[in-house]
Amino acid sequence: MPCAFGGPAGTGRIRAAPADFIVVEELGFALKGEGEHLFLRLRETGCNTAWVAGQLARWAGRPRHDVGYAGLKDRHAVTEQWFSVLCPGGRHPDPDTLAIEGVELIEWQPHDRKLKRGALRGNTFRLRITGLEADPAALEQRLQAVAARGVPNAFGPQRFGREQGNLRLAERWFAGELRPRRDERGFALSAARSLIFNAVLAERIADGSWETAAPGDPVQLDGSGSWFIAEAGDEALPGRLAALDVHPTGPLWGQGEPPGHGPGAALEQAVAARFPLFAEGLAAQGLEQERRPLRLRVADLEWRVAGDVLELSFGLPAGAFATAVLRELTEVD
Structure with missing residues (x-):
């Protein structure tokens, strides 16, 4: 890149x-203070998110799938993140009894829904x-x-797994060599999408268009999932791009063709054609074409x-x- x-x-x-890399999550919604899901805000030092989730399930006496979290955090860091644990009838364990090595409970509060992936501000x-x-x-x-x-909004190497294991899994899956476990499929699909997105972004950086948009290109509102097609004669667009109010976008690949009809669409088709196994595999799994900003505020x-x-x-x-x-x-x- x-x-x-x-x-x-x-x-x-x-x-x-670990203290050289501190990450603090910001939830994208307010907790209600009642409900069957116990939300816990934890400070973790040198801990893997999935491992902490397993420890919470054991502490609460619940199946692993009853524990939710919004995103994976790096083990080599100090992180503050939220977890949810389903407690039927609202009968949850005493939070004061929570004891996990490397984990400190900061706060807790009940809520009526499980914490889903990506539910962050x-x-x-x-x-x-x-x-x-x-x-x-x-x-x-x-x-x-x-x-x-801002900076180019590249997917980091962790998206592809250790030694690109997630990407190799997607390659073998799409080639018909194996069928991943259900808990592995999301990682494989995300890695394949990220490969194509990063390749498009690399081309846009190389030609200097990673922070610009031409008529016909999809552009996305900053801080929002909403996007629209840039129109010829939109005199306000260059100023909005310069102010980081809107951003050019790239593809999260799926079935069908990318939206838009500008030069970006032709580039995306050409890049995806370099990765036919991944592009066709993503489409075969029924994923829709989605967009991600090429630029990051x-x-x-x-x-x-x-x-x-x-x-x-x-x-x-x-x-x-x-x-x-x-x-x-x-x-x-």
């Missing part, structure tokens, strides 16, 4: 300690890059550019350099990856 601003402005190290990140080697002026200029223009970006340490704080919407921001700033180990 090419960088949008000419390559990293320095080098450094991330995750030297976004995440706030507080990161420390240590061992920083960068020209101060160049780094400052890059940070200013990212704050003003980096909200409330703040930074501080102290010696060889760069401290960052910023917010991203649900489904965005902090690695998309880091790769435009420094090359990190």
